[in-house]
Amino acid sequence: MSPTATHIFGPVPSRRLGLSLGIDLVPFKTCTLDCIYCELGQTATPVTERAEYVARQDLEEEIAGYFARAGRSADEKAAKLDYITLSGSGEPTLNTALPHVIALLRQKTQTPIALLTNGTLFTDPQVRREAAAADVILPSLDAVSPACFARVNRPASGLDIKKIIAGLVALRQEYRGQIWLEILFCNGLNDTPREISLLQEAAAAIKPDKIQLNTVVRPGALPEARTVSPDFLKEILPAFGPQAEIIAPFARDRDPASDPTQTVENILATLKRRPCTKKDIEEALGLKTVEVIKTIELLLAQGRIKSLEHGGEHYFQTTK
Numbered sequence: 171m172s173p174t175a176t177h178i179f180g181p182v183p184s185r186r187l188g189l190s191l192g193i194d195l196v197p198f199k200t201c202t203l204d205c206i207y208c209e210l211g212q213t214a215t216p217v218t219e220r221a222e223y224v225a226r227q228d229l230e231e232e233i234a235g236y237f238a239r240a241g242r243s244a245d246e247k248a249a250k251l252d253y254i255t256l257s258g259s260g261e262p263t264l265n266t267a268l269p270h271v272i273a274l275l276r277q278k279t280q281t282p283i284a285l286l287t288n289g290t291l292f293t294d295p296q297v298r299r300e301a302a303a304a305d306v307i308l309p310s311l312d313a314v315s316p317a318c319f320a321r322v323n324r325p326a327s328g329l330d331i332k333k334i335i336a337g338l339v340a341l342r343q344e345y346r347g348q349i350w351l352e353i354l355f356c357n358g359l360n361d362t363p364r365e366i367s368l369l370q371e372a373a374a375a376i377k378p379d380k381i382q383l384n385t386v387v388r389p390g391a392l393p394e395a396r397t398v399s400p401d402f403l404k405e406i407l408p409a410f411g412p413q414a415e416i417i418a419p420f421a422r423d424r425d426p427a428s429d430p431t432q433t434v435e436n437i438l439a440t441l442k443r444r445p446c447t448k449k450d451i452e453e454a455l456g457l458k459t460v461e462v463i464k465t466i467e468l469l470l471a472q473g474r475i476k477s478l479e480h481g482g483e484h485y486f487q488t489t490k
């Protein structure tokens with residue numbers, strides 16, 4: 171990643187998309203929701219108005235610059251990129267530059283484009299049309315009852331979960347690409363028999379190509395975002411049908427990074443976006459264990475990152 175790049179990050183490991191290069195279309199925590207499990211912390215003020223939260227021109231210049239750099243296509247191959255993912259620090263469909271970014275990426279790369287979204291703006295036919303240019307859309311849906319939606323996802327005022335589900339159903343009818351619906355369960359919140367039954371009905375109506383059951387795996391915005399057990403996910407899996415799966419832990423063999431001088435910057439850029447374990451960093455950046463350990467120790471001593479524990483794992487994130 172270029173030291174001047176601010177909206178392109180990674181590649182980062184993803185349990186759903188393998189190894190992906192991220193493009194962040196909105197400033198940090200610009201989102202329609204304030205999910206209690208959000209790895210990025212709390213949303214100051216959830217919003218629903220679309221705008222160029224990051225200017226189209228800035229995004230286009232950064233993307234063009236990224237692909238213009240000598241050897242970029244060779245770098246992509248070496249990195250074994252699975253996807254370019256529109257996601258990052260908030261809700262990407264809030265940015266009206268979305269269709270222009272997808273169009274430019276189509277010109278620059280053959281790598282499939284994934285859109286990671288909370289699906290709340292698919293109530294708008296224009297947003298559905300824009301999203302339909304992606305190869306795979308990964309919306310999330312964690313609740314169906316308004317009370318559970320309010321507790322888990324803490325939406326911007328005016329968002330109606332019934333209309334959001336109708337928007338997802340409409341997307342399925344209009345869109346020929348892949349839809350992978352994620353349902354994230356939090357212990358004691360959306361794991362009641364009634365909510366599970368409502369989620370099954372909603373998923374059956376949406377008809378996604380995959381239903382991916384997930385739980386809290388990294389520290390979230392609030393401590394009440396707690397993990398459900400693997401046994402719970404296994405138990406409810408069959409009720410979601412044959413297209414349902416439990417998201418498996420990420421694993422990927424990669425060659426070591428070819429440019430060790432970038433190690434500190436690359437680790438900081440990765441940890442700025444999401445908390446990671448040492449193993450995550452190794453896999454994301456293709457670094458040797460010893461390199462990661464030494465750099466983590468240095469960054470901890472400098473106070474540039476901090477460690478935190480979640481689910482018995484040690485995670486690291488930047489202090490800013």
Ligand code: SF4
Pocket residue numbers: 201202203204205207208209210213259260261288
């Ligand atoms: S988890 Fe995603 S949808 Fe929820 S608040 Fe964070 S960025 Fe927004």
